[in-house]
Amino acid sequence: MNQEVTKCDCKECMLRPLFFDNIEDKDLKNVCNSKHEKSFIKGDLICEEGEEIGDFMYLKSGLVKIFKKVNHNRDQIIKIARPFDFVSMLSVFSDTHYKYSITALEDSTVCYINLSAIKKLVNNNGRFALNLLKNMSKNSDDLIDTSINISKRNLRGRIAYVLIYFAEYIYKSNTFELPVSRKEIGEFIEMTTENVIRTLSEFRKDDIIKINGKIIEITDYNRLKQICDFG
Amino acid sequence: MNQEVTKCDCKECMLRPLFFDNIEDKDLKNVCNSKHEKSFIKGDLICEEGEEIGDFMYLKSGLVKIFKKVNHNRDQIIKIARPFDFVSMLSVFSDTHYKYSITALEDSTVCYINLSAIKKLVNNNGRFALNLLKNMSKNSDDLIDTSINISKRNLRGRIAYVLIYFAEYIYKSNTFELPVSRKEIGEFIEMTTENVIRTLSEFRKDDIIKINGKIIEITDYNRLKQICDFG
DNA sequence: CGCGGCTTTGATGTTCATCAAGTAAAGTGG
DNA sequence: CCACTTTACTTGATGAACATCAAAGCCGCG
Structure with missing residues (x-):
């Protein structure tokens, strides 16, 4: 199913501006070393509701759906996300277990960064923390917009x-x-x-x-x- | 309508654990000095969609509704919030203008803290930042839960x-x-x-x-x- | 090959929005 | 303070929008 892949250089990562703008090279190196990547093929389960959260993760390439079970034979899809959409915001800071499941809609690559490495970074780097807050806030706003756009x-x-x-x-x-x-x-x-x-x-x-x-x-x-x- | 009231001592504030746990007394004092309070009576508009955001605000007492216009004669109520519910999460870090309006459903008191004071605190105090992240994350989760709970x-x-x-x-x-x-x-x-x-x-x-x-x-x-x- | 999941269309009935009309309550101006 | 206007509440009747049920074809997979 999914498999580890050689990790790229975070310094060159296309997604760097999303989280790791204005970050010292040595901090980035630390994060980069503590991270790993996995690739998934269309249909693969990336994470499941109820599982323990160990890492901060974000989508590097591909397309995924974030959803939640409501009935035996019906899920509620909360978001369809590409790279640059903030995938891992959900529950990471508020809970120890995932509240949602994620599956790949297209072949996808996900980066995993150890949560405590992220937390350390929040502790040490205010700009990183602010950027994270900004992303989460934007994410909330988008969720609300989508919800209203559908129900109206x-x-x-x-x-x-x-x-x-x-x-x-x-x-x-x-x-x-x-x-x-x-x-x-x-x-x-x-x-x-x-x-x-x-x-x-x-x-x-x-x-x-x-x-x-x-x-x-x-x-x-x-x-x-x-x-x-x-x- | 609304009026300034004498501000309380933040050190004793019931809401302190929400945001200002694990914070140095001198930092808290700075925040406390830069803040002000306003009281609103039932029905008062607290802030309006489109207005510029100047402060981080949170509900100290009372009950409010957060809503968004969808049509001329219909709003969508996004949340009904008490103190301890995270009121000001919305847009504060992602936008310069409010995306939602808030009105008082009961007589309410709102605390205003200058946004740049909050940002400075995020910069200097990792635990404060993490706590904020946790609150925002929880807030997102709650929004999703409510939305699903209604539509199903x-x-x-x-x-x-x-x-x-x-x-x-x-x-x-x-x-x-x-x-x-x-x-x-x-x-x-x-x-x-x-x-x-x-x-x-x-x-x-x-x-x-x-x-x-x-x-x-x-x-x-x-x-x-x-x-x-x-x- | 056959089974189960996905897709499609039609027929049917329920749920819900809309329209209408009236009462009660609350705010407004003389 | 009372007539007046507006806003909130209430109920019934009607039809439209939508879910459900049923049946059949299609496709991929073991």
């Missing part, structure tokens, strides 16, 4: 919203392959699998999108945007 | 949930006066005013609660709990 829309609006989310935010293209099943879309935007499918079919019949299995092409962006904004 | 329930379940929320969490009593209107309940738990009223009336007819205007008495807690947990 009707079903057509939700599907339009999620399609635009994938096109603009994740893939930056009007044609993309859905990284999730119809069921998962429903678990993200609060609707049943059947209605996800039905609404997608409606959009297809209305010539707003083309569907080929998981591949979606948005052919009438303006109409879609209009439905998203309520029309 | 049907209307009767939501009303049961919110009544138990007030009885257990806010007032610690089976008899209490609602601090919010029927409309506001709807804005908190995602339902129309009419259905809030209808469902409350149903519960009254079923002898689960007694209603006298804003005063609610839970007479059959077990049934209510059952409805909350799905029955």
Whole structure:
């Protein structure tokens, strides 16, 4: 399943500005030495609700879903996250055990930094701490925004919203392959699998999108945007 | 409306353990000197979406609602907060302007600490920073929990949930006066005013609660709990 | 090959929002 | 302080939006 990979040089890491801006080289080296990476393939479980938290982790590449069990056969997807999204914020500082599960939606690489190394850094480096606070705060704000954005829309609006989310935010293209099943879309935007499918079919019949299995092409962006904004 | 009040001694503050545990007396004194308090009466606007953020603020006494405009005549209530709930987390570290509004649901007192004083403290005191991180993280977790708790329930379940929320969490009593209107309940738990009223009336007819205007008495807690947990 | 999970569509019924209309309560100005 | 206006509350009737149930095709996997 997942496997250790050779770790990169943190100094050169693309994600450095996220957490490790304004950090002394020697501090960064310490962190870098205490860290390890794992790669996961699509579908792999990265961490599970209830497990003990040992590391601060963040997504280096790929795409993941963060979710929580609500029923036997239904999860609630809280967030679909790329690199630069703040993955590990959840519970790390408030709890000893994960409150959420994470699985890879695409092949992904995750960096693990020992929690006590992070805490030491917070202790010693105010700018690092402030940056962390900023990221967590932003993360909270985004969660609230998403939640409101979903619940205020009707079903057509939700599907339009999620399609635009994938096109603009994740893939930056009007044609993309859905990284999730119809069921998962429903678990993200609060609707049943059947209605996800039905609404997608409606959009297809209305010539707003083309569907080929998981591949979606948005052919009438303006109409879609209009439905998203309520029309 | 609101007025400045004489400030208390931070050293003795009931809320000290929340933020200012393990803090040097001289640091606390600095913070204490840079802070001020304001009192608000029920209904007062404490801060408004879009305003510039100048201070880190937290609720010292009272009860407030944190909300966001979604339409002309509908707000979304994000949180109903007491002292010890982390009020000022929102946006303070991630933005220069408030993303939410806050109004007093009961007479309230708010402490204001200059943001740069807080940031200086984060810089100089790792334990303070870690504690702040812990509070923000907890706050995020709670937001997610509440959001899921609401959206997974049907209307009767939501009303049961919110009544138990007030009885257990806010007032610690089976008899209490609602601090919010029927409309506001709807804005908190995602339902129309009419259905809030209808469902409350149903519960009254079923002898689960007694209603006298804003005063609610839970007479059959077990049934209510059952409805909350799905029955 | 067959089983289980994912997808699709249709038919049906429930849940909930909307509309309407009236009462009660609370704030406003003369 | 009382008429007036507005806001909160309440109930019923109606229809739309959505979930549920059912049945069948498809695909990947052991």
